[in-house]
Amino acid sequence: MQVRKILPLLGTMFLLCCSFFMEAQVLTTNQDGEKIVVYSDGSWAYFDGLDPEEQAAISESSKKREKKKKKKKKSKKGKKEKKEKKRDKTAKAKDASKKKKQQYSDAEEELARQEAIQRADWAAMEEMRTKNLKIQAGQELGVIRNELSAAYSNTDISVKDLDALDKKYKNQQVVLNNAAATHREAEEFLKKMEGMIDMKKSKRDKQLAEINQMQESDANQWASDLTDSGEAVRKTSSKKKDRKNGKSMLVSNEDLMMYPPTPPCNLAYDGVDEFTGKRRWEMPKQVFFAHTSERLKPFFKEKNHITVEGFLSGASGNGGTYYLNLNIIILSEMAQREFGVLEKASILSLKLINGNTVKLFNTKTSTGSVDKVEKLVEYRAQYMINSDNLKSLRKSEVDKARIVWGTGYEDYEVYNLDFFIDQIDCLEKNK
Numbered sequence: 290m291q292v293r294k295i296l297p298l299l300g301t302m303f304l305l306c307c308s309f310f311m312e313a314q315v316l317t318t319n320q321d322g323e324k325i326v327v328y329s330d331g332s333w334a335y336f337d338g339l340d341p342e343e344q345a346a347i348s349e350s351s352k353k354r355e356k357k358k359k360k361k362k363k364s365k366k367g368k369k370e371k372k373e374k375k376r377d378k379t380a381k382a383k384d385a386s387k388k389k390k391q392q393y394s395d396a397e398e399e400l401a402r403q404e405a406i407q408r409a410d411w412a413a414m415e416e417m418r419t420k421n422l423k424i425q426a427g428q429e430l431g432v433i434r435n436e437l438s439a440a441y442s443n444t445d446i447s448v449k450d451l452d453a454l455d456k457k458y459k460n461q462q463v464v465l466n467n468a469a470a471t472h473r474e475a476e477e478f479l480k481k482m483e484g485m486i487d488m489k490k491s492k493r494d495k496q497l498a499e500i501n502q503m504q505e506s507d508a509n510q511w512a513s514d515l516t517d518s519g520e521a522v523r524k525t526s527s528k529k530k531d532r533k534n535g536k537s538m539l540v541s542n543e544d545l546m547m548y549p550p551t552p553p554c555n556l557a558y559d560g561v562d563e564f565t566g567k568r569r570w571e572m573p574k575q576v577f578f579a580h581t582s583e584r585l586k587p588f589f590k591e592k593n594h595i596t597v598e599g600f601l602s603g604a605s606g607n608g609g610t611y612y613l614n615l616n617i618i619i620l621s622e623m624a625q626r627e628f629g630v631l632e633k634a635s636i637l638s639l640k641l642i643n644g645n646t647v648k649l650f651n652t653k654t655s656t657g658s659v660d661k662v663e664k665l666v667e668y669r670a671q672y673m674i675n676s677d678n679l680k681s682l683r684k685s686e687v688d689k690a691r692i693v694w695g696t697g698y699e700d701y702e703v704y705n706l707d708f709f710i711d712q713i714d715c716l717e718k719n720k
Contacts, residue, residue: 316347317467319459327467333460393490401490405482412475412482419472426461426468433458438705442576447591455704554715557600568605570719572712574598577615578690578703595619597690597701601674601712609720611679611713613637613649617668617692624657624666629695631655631668638691639682642706647681649674682709 316326316336324336326347336344393401437458440446481500485493558571579593598616603609615637621627633654639647649672657666674682686706691698 316351317463319456319463321456321459325460325463327464333464398490401493402486405486405488405493409479409482409486412479416472416475416479419468419475423465423468423472426465430458430461430465433461434706438576441579441593441704444592444596448581448586448589554718556715556719558602559719562604565604565606569602570716571602571614572600572715574600574616575705575708575712577705577708578701580701589620592620594621595701599708601709601716603716603720611674611716612652613672613674615668615670615672617670619657619666619668620664621666622659622661622664625659627696628657628668631657631670631692632695635693636691637670637672637693639687639703640689640691641681641685642688643685645681645685647678649678679713683713686710 316324319325325333326336326339327333336347339347433454437454440451440454481496485496488496555573556570557573558569560569561567562569575598577597577599579596581589581592581594585594596618598618600614602612602614604612617631619628631651631654633651635651637649637651639649641647652671652673655668655670657668659666687703687709688706690701690703692701
């Protein structure tokens with residue numbers, strides 16, 4: 290008798306877990322528009338690198354996924370209408386339906402409760418598994434991010450190696466997105482299972498039947514979509530750039546293990562300014578970003594056309610004022626003719642990953658100083674950071690920078706993403 294009771298439970302648990310293992314694999318697109326396949330263990334492969342039969346199976350699976358999503362949207366709308374109709378039923382009809390419900394003994398209720406506890410235990414293990422995958426993906430992203438940041442300050446690295454590292458970084462962002470989405474699904478599923486523990490058997494059975502029907506449908510769908518390697522894939526609905534949607538790379542700040550450790554907080558200078566007589570403290574100089582346009586890469590090869598180094602500084606008085614100090618080094622003796630003067634009050638626009646834009650204004654004019662030995666021109670700029678700017682810059686990482694030159698503006702990709710967050714945090718600690 291016990292075996293007969295356990296067999297349906299095992300079958301139910303198998304159907305419930307089936308979709309999570311299969312949903313963890315994704316066919317998606319990275320920031321460069323390349324299709325990649327992300328597997329449940331965090332690994333990935335280029336779609337173009339798969340054999341034709343597997344590509345055809347994956348493409349067919351993606352089309353079916355899109356159709357299925359449209360059907361789900363329609364079914365949700367239908368369910369909402371049904372719920373509204375149910376609310377309009379009379380009290381008499383509700384009482385009649387209650388009388389028709391099957392009554393269970395205390396022993397049957399307790400047995401069903403124990404089965405619900407077992408399902409919740411499995412869901413908790415699945416939630417933990419997907420959480421570990423998310424943590425691993427986040428840690429790997431942090432390692433690659435540090436490698437990329439170091440590479441952009443390394444003048445000896447080749448453009449080819451830099452591009453390969455950049456592509457690796459973007460693909461890992463997709464891996465983290467997938468892992469985070471899978472973990473969210475596992476968390477929601479765990480809440481459902483835990484919520485069923487103290488339900489009456491009749492109500493629990495009804496909800497389980499709905500879940501089983503949905504999971505069985507998904508399992509049958511996945512069985513028909515399996516590739517030759519025995520793995521299934523699905524296409525994600527979002528085509529946003531991962532670093533910009535604020536949900537992948539910056540999934541949340543709840544788990545510090547997902548992020549690399551904060552660099553040590555050491556000031557480069559802390560003293561009294563001899564001109565103003567006020568305290569001034571400065572952070573060490575770091576490479577903010579580097580840039581070489583596509584048309585100039587063949588000429589500069591392993592060097593960068595533009596390298597921007599920066600640091601934040603603070604000054605006492607009036608509640609304290611912060612500045613962004615930039616040294617812009619351009620490997621061209623003709624830079625003054627190409628870029629012109631960096632005017633006072635000219636704008637530096639910073640596009641944040643969360644979609645917001647911060648505008649900083651230059652406090653002094655820089656015409657650029659020529660170094661004929663090194664054959665370069667260096668501009669020095671200082672941008673004031675007000676309290677509103679400070680709040681925005683410490684909340685989100687910087688994605689792009691736009692510098693307004695005398696001859697026009699130019700946009701640059703920023704790879705030292707934590708530049709402001711780390712430096713502001715350190716300045717505040719030493720305030």
